[in-house]
Amino acid sequence: MALHYLNKYGLLGVHLSSKFELRRISKAVNGTVLPRLIPPTPQELGYCDLVCVEELGDTPLIAFRQESKESRIVTVVIRGATDNYMDDIERAIDDGVNTFKCLARDGRFVPGAGAVEAELAVQLLKYADTLPGLEQYAVRKFATALEAFPKAIAENSGHRATVVLEKILDAHQNGRKNEGVDIESDNATCDTLEKNILDLYSCKYWGLKYAVGAAATILRVDQIIMAKRAGGPKARKPAGSDDES
Known part of the structure; x- marks a missing residue:
């Protein structure tokens, strides 16, 4: 109709x-x-x-x-x-669109190429030295976990991750807070602001916040209950039902 x-x-x-x-x-x-x-x-x-x-x-x-x-x-x-x-x-376009949407809400940028995570790791290691008892070990492990970001960037670029990570951490300890992984040179670092390598502040903030929340949730688990298989026990075979060889 x-x-x-x-x-x-x-x-x-x-x-x-x-x-x-x-x-x-x-x-x-x-x-x-x-x-x-x-x-x-x-x-x-x-x-x-x-x-x-x-x-x-x-x-x-x-x-x-x-x-x-x-x-x-x-x-x-x-x-x-x-x-x-x-x-x-499609992933590249989707990342660009989401970046623009985040920029419309919060236009702040932070240094990229692992510079933020390296600086946070250095600052946390300094903060751990001021803590007494077992708390400093937890803070040190958190700083070590942040070092995985620049290390992963170096490995994905085909560089020697340990060498690049040592150079970045040494630069940040000497006050060069914008130092990150240089993927265009072999086992080298660069100033991310000079090369215009930036990341969204909101992306870094929420990424770290959700990662810490997930880790804290796992650490708070004090009991695991195993559910039994549904349907009850399996039926027993009658005696003499097995095939004789």
Whole structure:
């Protein structure tokens, strides 16, 4: 019945296979999704400058285009030779979009390339020397865990991680707080601010906060209860049922 009236009045009908696509289209045209078939109000109707059928490669698609600056959604089309290549591009774009979103909320940056973690490790080691008893051992282990960040960057770059880590820690102990891993030179370090290697402050803050929270949660576990297998015990085989060789 719906197709009859669409054909009669020259309306375009679009078949949507998921609620995700329905929500995206409603956001693109600034419309309201109606749970039942009723006449929409002017406030519920959306608007789109152009709705057309196009082809992208060999794939036909229906494009909703908003020519004005009031568009609330943008689609980025990724094309590549292999799935792995497109996955890498998708992750890079996703990281860039999330970085921009975080910048809109908090525009602060910190030195990258492992410089922040190395400086925190050095400061924690100094702080551990002021603590009595067993507390200093916990602080020292936390500082050692932070050293894994620049070490991992050096290993992934093909450098000797221990050599690079020693150079970075020595630089931070001498007051060069911005020293990080230089992936372009063999087993070398660099000033991250001079090379414009920066990380988001909010990313570092929440990453360290959640990591500490997860570690503290594990340390607070004082009892583990093993659940029994559901269904009760296995049925016993009757005597003499085993096959004789």
